[in-house]
Amino acid sequence: MKEVAGLAGVGMKTVSRVVNGEGRVSRETRARVEAAIAATGYRRNEVARSMRGMRSGQSTVDIGLLLGDLTNPFFAGVASAVIAEARGRGYAAVLASADEDPLAERAAIDGLLGRQVAGLLIVPGGRDYGYLRPEIEIGTPVVFVDRPGGGLSADEVVLDNAEGARMAVRHLAAQGHRRIGAIVAPSRWATSERLRGFRQAMRAEVGTIDATLIRRLSTGSVAEAERSARELLAVPDPPTAIFTTTGFMTQGLLRALGPRRDVAVVGFDDFPLADMLPVPLSVVAGDPVVLGTAAAQTLFARIDGWGDPPTRRVIPPTLVPRGSGEIPPPTGARTTRRPGRP
Structure with a gap:
């Protein structure tokens, strides 16, 4: 803690307030701490809180799960599956x-490690997780869920996102669509x-890509x-089908479509x-329960000694x-491949 205080140019009491989530610290000072x-890799040591259980021969029965955007129902499904899998093994999750904020994510991971969790499941929002290498080396397993974690060699459980998009386009093309747009987060x-x-x-299906029909968003x-x-x-020549x-x-x-029924839609991810x-909406869906269960099973395999x-x-x-996704293109819309394309 002394090293953190010196680097941030504050007193140790201020560091303590930040670590413990207390108020009375300005936003600028909190950011420096x-x-x-x-930078130092410091995390609050909560071993003392658990010493009674450790002295009696008990090992930790918690695993940590770090999620991204909690407003996304997909991650709620992942969390439910992880909790169920953990409960069945006598663990708590x-x-x-961190709401996709890398700095808040680092602090949240430190908080989970400070609880002496047996392992970590992380839906990564940052780019470099090399700082977790010492944790893996001392026996704390890490599994990345839904996305890879950069800078660290660890287990990953992810969806086949590229194949899901290919499935959507193949489906729309089979209905006769060639002007297929995309709205990309x-x-x-x-x-x-x-x-x-x-x-x-x-x-593969149309033979060409019209870049004007691909909209890449900045905030999502x-x-x-x-x-x-x-x-x-x-x-002027709008898409007859759109993939999201x-x-x-x-x-x-x-x-945006409102009452219109003349544009086919296939979305990635289901929602209530x-x-x-x-x-009714046609979707490409990854099952969050399957994803969360597989990730938890991988983590517990590591905890049990899988090497x-x-x-x-x-x-x-x-x-x-x-x-x-089964709405056909309007009468007169181009439904054949461009001549000479495979």
């Missing part, structure tokens, strides 16, 4: 969220993989997706009541046709 914590590993799959399938909000969708639908890379993108598109819409090199487990998504 958190940066110093990140301690949840934390801000670049993260999963979204970039979905865009990669979209491009691959467009080349429903409101921004709605504005982008309205612009996309207003171009997240549930928020899909919701924005549906708001999508099957109850006037035109193989780190693995990547890829969970296949599923195409769920409900109606919106």
Whole structure:
């Protein structure tokens, strides 16, 4: 703690307030202390709180789960699966969220490690997790969920995002669509993989990609997706079908479409009541329960002594046709491949 205080230029009491989440610390000072914590690798030592149990021969029965955006129902499903798997093994899952903020994420991970958890499941929002290497070396297993964690060799359990996008495009092309647009959330590993799959399938199924039909968003909000969708639908030769890379993108598109029923839609990620819409939504869905269960099982295998090199487990998504993805292109729309294309 003394090293953190010196680096941040504050007293040890101020560091203590930041570490313990107490008030009376300005935003600027808190940021300096958190940066110093990140630079030194300090974390609050809560071993003393658990010494009674440790002295009696008990080992920790907690695992840590760090999630990203808690407003995303997909991650709620992941958390439920992890909690259920942990409970079945006599463990408790301690949840934390950083809302996709790398600095807050580092502090949250430090907090989980300070509780002496037996292992960590992380939905990564940062880019470099090399600072966790010493934890792995002393026997704390780490499993990345839904996205890889950069800078660290550790187990990963992810969806096959590229194949899910290819499934969506192949499905739309099978209905006769060739003018297929895409609304893409801000670049993260999963979204970039979905865009990669979209491009691959467009080349294979249509033979060309019209870049004007791909809208890449900066914030990923429903409101921004709605504005982008309205612009996309207003171009001179608009798409007859649209693929969206997240549930928020899909919701924005549906708001822009309103009562229209002449544009086919396939979204990546399911969401509650999508099957109850006037035109039920066709989606590519990864099962969060399967993902969370697989991640937890991998972590417990490590806790139990599994010593193989780190693995990547890829969970296949599923195409769920409900109606919106089966809308045919309007009469007169181009439904054949360009001459000379494979």
